[in-house]
Amino acid sequence: MDPGWLVLYVFVFPGLLFLLAYALFMEYVDRKLGARIQNRVGPPFFQPFADLVKLLAKEDITPEDVDPPAMRAIPILAFAAVATAFLYVPVIGSSPLAFPGDLIVVLYLLTLPSILLFLIGWISRSVFSTLGGVRVATQLFIYEVPFFLALLGPALAAGTWTISGIVEWQRANFWVVVFQPIGFIVALIGLQAKLERTPFDIPEAETELVAGPWTELTGRKLALMRLAVDMALVTGAALIAALFLGGPSIPWVLEPGWLATLAGFGSFLVKTLAILFVLAVVRMAMGRVRIDQLNDFGWKYLASAAIVQVLIVLFLNGALIA
Amino acid sequence: MPEVVVPIGPYHPALKEPVNFKVIADGEIIVRLELDLAYNHRGIEKAAEARDFVRVVPLLERVCGICSHSHTTAFCKGIEEAMGVTVPPRGQLIRVIVAELERMHSHLLWLGVAGHEIGFNTLFMWTWRDREVVQDMLEELTGNRVNYGMNAVGGVRRDIEPPLVARCLKRLSPLEERIRKYADMVRHEPTTLARFQGVGRLTKEQALAFGTVGPTARASSVDYDIRRDDPYIGYADIPFDVVTDGQGDVFGRTLVRIGELLQSVRIVRYALENLPPGPVRVNTPRGAPKAEVLSRYEAPRGELAHFIRTNNTDKVERLDIRTPTLANWTSVAVSLVGSNLADIPVVVAAIDPCLSCTSRITIVDPGRRQTSVMSWDELRAHGIDFYRRKEGV
Amino acid sequence: MTNASPLAAEDVMKAMEGLGSVDRARTNRLRVIVSPERVREAILRAQGSLGCDHVIQIGIVDNGRVFELHYHLTGPHRTVVTIKTELPRDDARIASSHDLLPPAGIYERQIHDLFGIVFEGHPNLQRLILTEDWPEDEYPLRKDWTMRPDRRYGGSTPEGT
Incomplete structure (x- = not known):
């Protein structure tokens, strides 16, 4: 890809800028939907954006005895991790940055915000933060295993570790959700837990x-961290859409090419919003x-369900090869 | 993880009232609990001694924002008993209507808060919306949404016109439908069940020993209800059932409150339909003869007691108020030890604490002698022992 | 109704025999007047032969001459049995009943804080509702209490400074 186009892809569309806009839009949909249910x-439509601007302008307080650079760095790291993860998730066609194994990288990058949240809790020197941080870490160990296992299923079925490759495979065959419904549900629950909703x-x-x-996050730090979580919502939804629902692809062939791309992008929006709808309800x-x-539920049922799903996929693979 | 002190309050999102718990937690398990409620002492009992009866009533209205009618009714009926005055039947039934509407708005409020405490904000929003209906009715009946200003010594200050009766009756049926829906929702929603069942459990013996009152006691099969046991303002002639439940946990208290909501609808409907004609108030003498009265009242949170001493003057010589929250505190402090940190808000909320009433005068502290009498689990015994050493109780 | 019929005055008289006189204010209010040192015995008898299992309140009145304590008990018979006793103002002390009636521990602390009555045997008669800087020897609900201009109450003087 031309370097100019690559810069455009990374920073404008469907990279950072689009991610920011879509994250704020998702937050709006989430809040509006919740409000209507309640x-x-x-x-109003611009509220998440207004909140962001307001928070950015607010006083930035660092609690006493806390290392200010660490406190400042953590939200930026979380933001950067999620923004990077999004680059590998196909939004229009395949991601130009795709490489074998990018699924693992994305999963890792999506775990980072939780670990960073734990760190923030730990260094904030407030009981609420510390206990909250410990809970983040505990919860991480509960949902992460089933979540990873569930996302492993599509990769096993497609026989590739590239997210774009899995999407391609689904276009050639059929959506993963059709024969991996358990994995899909586990992945949704895992995403809900990951996003702490x-x-x-x-x-x-x-x-x-x-x-x-x-508790101790204020001003810019809070704004960045909230934005990171909103972006994680988009990335997570996009990831599940890509792995289970065929991502930005449509089952039939359209001519000319740009129309197909556009339709693919439309299907990306529809699928991510549908996932958001389920999560919001x-x-x-x-x-x-x-x-x-949660511990009981996560290890007894969620993890078992995910393992069963993986076993089924392995068995089917074996049967198809044989 | 070493023991951590988690301060809850006096400013904390779980309890919108001035109370301070120092919760000492080992990881997620509560090791002990220290309470401090003394943020709101307003000297109302002293102030009551300096005012005549007419001016005490508005003062007592402000003991508590939610059970304002409870305090004034308890006081007025005590003074009426001392004076030997009988309130006309119509006035009595109007008091009942306001009292039961107050119970409904208080229980709906509680249901929402309980939902909020476990993070179920939708339940919170929904019940509070329906509480608006009750508040609108109260506003139409009394002119105010809280602090109704309805009671006076000798009766009530406003009559209810027939069109208003019809309007109120029309609003009751949808409300009843909604309440039934909540009853259904609470019984079946899995997270609610997970968070309510088995939490903060009190056996019947414990409930009796710790002196619990109201829904807290009735959820543990303690069959006390002042409205039936010591009938006042016309409750003797009104058909209603006392709701009890055997589970003794937060879930039981929820079911009792929802049951009482339905009973309150029934009482209000009966009272509206059977309002006798006649005056709503009688003239009373300025002063009361020498007398002492223990006026008991079933407030939304439980038994409220006003001990009134009059002395041939137009002022009370002594007004001693024992609020239901105070009676229920002992059980909370004891039953929380050994439970999960996440359960504090819901267990505390389960007695529906009204701290404004309570710290008007008092506070707390938990279980004495119980170790020798009851077999608690180790942790609980440890907690009580701790109190013994630390607080010396 | 779950329970026994209301208590008759005779029952209470029999149960409280030798402790003091019994009178009746109305149908379900019975009162027995006992001397301070026999209050615990009266509570025990009320719990025993009268079946009282619930303490409603410990009422306290300063009538200008003495302090009156009213222990209001009730039980399945739904009759309020009041045990009344009088304490002299200059030496107001009485045995604590926190071990007989668990909730009484709270009520006694409250009474101690506001009236300065000493409950002997109560393990923790500490300040309860008044602020920490309230003057030690002042009990605001006593009839003869007045604010002293040279002292601070809850952070301010009587003049509000």
């Missing part, structure tokens, strides 16, 4: 820990579980 009016908002449980690891329809209950 019989409230909900925020009800019923898995245990680390930031408002009524117990004020805001958990977020779940968020609104449930209360928060306790960490010990």
Whole structure:
């Protein structure tokens, strides 16, 4: 790819700029949907953007005895990790940066915000943050294994570790969700837990820990961290759309090429919004579980379901080869 | 992880009232609990001694924002008993209507708060929306959404016109439907069940020993309800059931409150339909003869007691208020030890604490002698022992 | 109704025999007047032969001459049995009943804080609702209490400075 186009891809579309805009739009949809379910009016369209600008302008407070560079660096790292992860997820056609094994890199980069959130909680020197941080780490160990296993399924089925490759495979065959429904559901639950949304908002449980690891974040740091989580929502939804729902591809052939690309992009938007819709409804329809209950649920059912799914895929692979 | 002290309050999102818990947690498990409620002492009991009866009533209205009608009714009926005055039946039933609407708005509020405490904000939004209906009715009946200003010694200050009765009756049926829906929702929603069941459990013996009152006690099969046991303002003639439940946990308390909501709808409907004609208020003498009255009242949170001493003057010699929250605190402090950090908000909220009433005068502290009498698990015994050493109780 | 019929005055008289006189204010209010040192015995008898299992309140009145304590108990019979006793103002002390009635521990602390009555045997008669800087020897709900201009109450003087 031409370097100029590459810069455009990374920074403007479908890279950083588009990611920012779409993340804010997703937050708007999420909040508006939640508000309507709760019989409230909900925020106006530009509210997430206004919140971001407001937070960026707010006073930046570093708690006493906290290392300021570390505190400043963590939100930036989280932001950068998610932004990088998004580059490998196909939005229009295949990602030009794709390389064998980029699925692993994306998963790793998506784990980073959680670990960084734990770090923030740990260095904030506030009980709420510390306990929240510990909960983040505990929760990470609970959902991460089933989440990874569930996302392993499509890769095994397609026989490639490239996300774009999996999308290609699905265009040639059929959507992964058709024969891996369990994995799809586990992945959705895992994403919900990763993004710390009800019923898995245990680390930031408002009524117990004020805001958990977020308690001591202010101003720009809070803005960046919130943005990182919004972006993680987009990336996570896009990833699941790519792995299970065929990503930015459409099942039939369109001419000319640009029309096909456009339709693919449209299908990307529709699929990610549909995933968001499911996540938002779940968020609104449930209360928060306790960490010990999540532990039970995560290891007993979620992990077992994911393993069963992987076994089924392996068996099918074997059967197809034979 | 070493023990951590988690301060909850006096400013904390879980409890929108001035109370301070120092929760000492070992990881996620509560080792002990220290309480401090003394942020809101307003000297109302002292102030009551300096005012005549007419001016005490608005003062008592402000003991608590939510059960304002409870305090004034308890006081007025105590003074009426001391004076030997009988309130006309119509006035009595209007008091009942306001009292039961107050119970409904308080329980709906509680249901929402309980949902909020477990992060179920949709339940919170929905119940509070329906609470608006109750508040609108109260506003139409009394002129105010809170602090109704309805009671006066000798009766009530406003009559209810027939069109208003019809309007209120029309609003009751949809409300009842909504309440049934919540009952269904709470019974079946999995996260609610997971967070409510088995949490903060009190056996019947414990509930009795710790002196719990109201829905907290009734959820542990303690069959006390002042409205039936010591009937006042016309409750003797009104058909209703006392709701009890045997589970003794937060879930039981939820079911009891929802059951009481339905009973309140029934009482309000009966009272509206059977309003007798006649005056709503009688004239009373300025002063009251020498007397002492223990006026008991079933407030939304449980038994409220006003001990009133009059002395041939137009002022009370002593007004001693025992609020339901105070009676229930002991059980909370004891039952939380050994449970999960995440359970604090919901267990505390389960007694529906009203700290404004309570720190008007008092505070706390937990279980004495219980170690020798009851077999608690190790941790609980440890917690109580701790209190013994640390607080010396 | 789950329970026994209301208590008759005779039952209470029999149970409280030798402790003090019994009178009745209305149907379900019975009162027995006992001397301070026999309060615990009266509570024990009320719990035993009268079946009282719930303490409603410990009412306290300063009538200008003495302090009156009213232990309001009730039980499955739904009758309020009040045990009344009087304490002299200059030496207001009485045995604590926190071990007989668990919730009484709270009520006694409150009474101690506001009236300065000493409950002997109570393990923790500390300040409860008044602010930490409230003057040690002042009990605001006593009838003869007045603010002293040279002292600070809850952070301010009586003049509000």
